[in-house]
Amino acid sequence: MKQHDEEFIRKLDLTAVKIRKHIIEMLYRAKSGHPGGSLSAVEAIVALYFHHMKHNPKNPKDPNRDRFVLSKGHAAPTLYAVLAECGYFDVKELLFLRQINCMLQGHPVCTHIPGVEASTGSLGHGLSFANGIALAGKLDKKDYRVYVMVGDGETDEGQIWEAAASASHYKLDNLTALIDRNFLQIDGNTEDVLRLESVRDRWSSFGWYVLEVDGHDIEEIIDALLTASEQKNQPTMIILNTVKGKGISFMENNIDFHGVPPNEMEYKLAMKELDTAQKALEATL
Amino acid sequence: MSKKEMANPRDAYGETLVELGGRYHNIVVLDADLSKSTKTILFAKKYPERFFEMGIAEANMISTAAGLASCGKIPFASSFAVFATGRVYDQIRIDVAYSKANVKIFATHGGISVGKDGASHQMIEDLTLMRVLPNMTVLAPSDATQTRRLVELMATTEGPMYARIGRANASVLYKKEDLKDLKIGKGLVVKDGSDVSIIACGTMVAQAVDAQEKLSQDGVSVRVVDMHTIKPLDEKLVIKCARETNAILTVEEHSVIGGLGGAVSEVLAEDGSPTKFKRMGVQDMFCESGEPEELFEKYGLSTPHIVKTVKKLIK
Numbered sequence A: 001m002k003q004h005d006e007e008f009i010r011k012l013d014l015t016a017v018k019i020r021k022h023i024i025e026m027l028y029r030a031k032s033g034h035p036g037g038s039l040s041a042v043e044a045i046v047a048l049y050f051h052h053m054k055h056n057p058k059n060p061k062d063p064n065r066d067r068f069v070l071s072k073g074h075a076a077p078t079l080y081a082v083l084a085e086c087g088y089f090d091v092k093e094l095l096f097l098r099q100i101n102c103m104l105q106g107h108p109v110c111t112h113i114p115g116v117e118a119s120t121g122s123l124g125h126g127l128s129f130a131n132g133i134a135l136a137g138k139l140d141k142k143d144y145r146v147y148v149m150v151g152d153g154e155t156d157e158g159q160i161w162e163a164a165a166s167a168s169h170y171k172l173d174n175l176t177a178l179i180d181r182n183f184l185q186i187d188g189n190t191e192d193v194l195r196l197e198s199v200r201d202r203w204s205s206f207g208w209y210v211l212e213v214d215g216h217d218i219e220e221i222i223d224a225l226l227t228a229s230e231q232k233n234q235p236t237m238i239i240l241n242t243v244k245g246k247g248i249s250f251m252e253n254n255i256d257f258h259g260v261p262p263n264e265m266e267y268k269l270a271m272k273e274l275d276t277a278q279k280a281l282e283a284t285l
Numbered sequence B: 001m002s003k004k005e006m007a008n009p010r011d012a013y014g015e016t017l018v019e020l021g022g023r024y025h026n027i028v029v030l031d032a033d034l035s036k037s038t039k040t041i042l043f044a045k046k047y048p049e050r051f052f053e054m055g056i057a058e059a060n061m062i063s064t065a066a067g068l069a070s071c072g073k074i075p076f077a078s079s080f081a082v083f084a085t086g087r088v089y090d091q092i093r094i095d096v097a098y099s100k101a102n103v104k105i106f107a108t109h110g111g112i113s114v115g116k117d118g119a120s121h122q123m124i125e126d127l128t129l130m131r132v133l134p135n136m137t138v139l140a141p142s143d144a145t146q147t148r149r150l151v152e153l154m155a156t157t158e159g160p161m162y163a164r165i166g167r168a169n170a171s172v173l174y175k176k177e178d179l180k181d182l183k184i185g186k187g188l189v190v191k192d193g194s195d196v197s198i199i200a201c202g203t204m205v206a207q208a209v210d211a212q213e214k215l216s217q218d219g220v221s222v223r224v225v226d227m228h229t230i231k232p233l234d235e236k237l238v239i240k241c242a243r244e245t246n247a248i249l250t251v252e253e254h255s256v257i258g259g260l261g262g263a264v265s266e267v268l269a270e271d272g273s274p275t276k277f278k279r280m281g282v283q284d285m286f287c288e289s290g291e292p293e294e295l296f297e298k299y300g301l302s303t304p305h306i307v308k309t310v311k312k313l314i315k
């Protein structure tokens, strides 16, 4: 493992806390949305946008940009908060998530939200879409990369495996997928709903290079992203071992917070926990 | 009836792709293990690096096409109509229509004239399925010449589009120069007449022309409209037909529910037009294996059926 500047990592951790605060605020105000899967995805998306990816919020359509596709579209709050913090649009927009006449739709839509690459929300499409971007990149001999995040439950979908086969067949080494392995979907534990294990063996048997990291350890994530981008002739899947609801004690591993927003009391409690986390991190900087 | 020149619209599609591929370097083509039938194989041979064989994985094909479009490619994705629409409705809905992706879904083997493969392969709902999608343009070329022209227009017009042709050879209705001003969304009056308008699309335009010839011998003056664009529908032309002729008959190789007939009846109903009106097409049922002519005969889409229906309608 490569050594990173300790302070740099702590700063990204701090960004992650900030994103979590946005998520809680957004969902509380929207009175709907998906906390669990938004919170488990934070570190990976922060690592991508605040460190790893080549992108320019001032020029969201730059043909040479790296792309990120959020296939598990219900984690939209995380993507929106990150895009806003990067400067793709005003942070104030976040307060109007899911409101009529406002930009931020319940699930990502590419036609009118700057920085959103693909319209998602119907699970199972995003990997194929990312394949299309990767194929175009190969055709145009561009060196951009494409990243796509899928939910673990999402990989129940047949289309995911069509796309898995296709990415490997076309040797899409400019594609890195990340699976948010939080072991939960709506109706229960992924292993009870429709067994996924061995996730690693499945993807490697489809011809993918597979890495596995602690999905809340930003240093591990950025190392894996780098390793993935050096891989030749095959796509990489990074298994992010995560905790659904991560960062809010009473939401962690709690299936009830898949698609239910915090009520007022829960909102206050959550914000207090995040404030504490923020202060602790700030003290180390 | 005089012997008519025949040509296969599928060949026209494949050949036009090759031609356009030379002109537009951002055209890419995807197919799902049917390239020999859809004729995308012609493009595959000429431009192998721009052809993507996706295997029997249509959902992946449509979403991949959308990803390619997001990078400025003009993807043509092909399969049989049944697999290119119903099988992948959700992918088309989100990745193509909702996203306003510049994806061109070009389906062959639409309708019942697929023949012997039977109802599993006879797509009679695709125009309805595609028409209901916001942002979607829906085309049904009537012959090989029009197929060429519409494929060209698909490539050069931005936006999500669906087109369907049949499997079989089709009577050649047009010469190339007839269609140089062809526009998406503008129907063509193929024959003018004053008693009744037959508004047809796809394979049924030729049948309608045959019926027109027979009917004119019996003193019935028939206008034949080639409504190659189901959406956006040429509403003006529909209303013009309602004003200028006494009856309207729609004919399509498709269910009578929601396709061309559905679209025309919506316009007529809202117009409050007193015009007599009838939809011909496959009634609300699945058909069966058989020769195309046998199927047209049994399911009410042959020329004699059209003649009979017109006579009844204007009685």
Ligand SMILES: Cc1ncc(C[n+]2csc(CCOP(=O)(O)OP(=O)(O)O)c2C)c(N)n1
Pocket: A036, A037, A038, A040, A072, A074, A121, A122, A123, A124, A150, A151, A152, A153, A154, A155, A180, A182, A184, A185, A186, A244, A258
């Ligand atoms: C095709 C489709 N079916 C069902 C749903 C409803 N749905 C939304 S989230 C979800 C569970 C997703 O689980 P997972 O992929 O594990 O996501 P995460 O745990 O990260 O929230 C389901 C079934 C959907 N959005 N799309």
Ligand SMILES: [Mg+2]
Pocket: A151, A152, A153, A180, A181, A182, A183, A184, A185
């Ligand atoms: Mg999950």
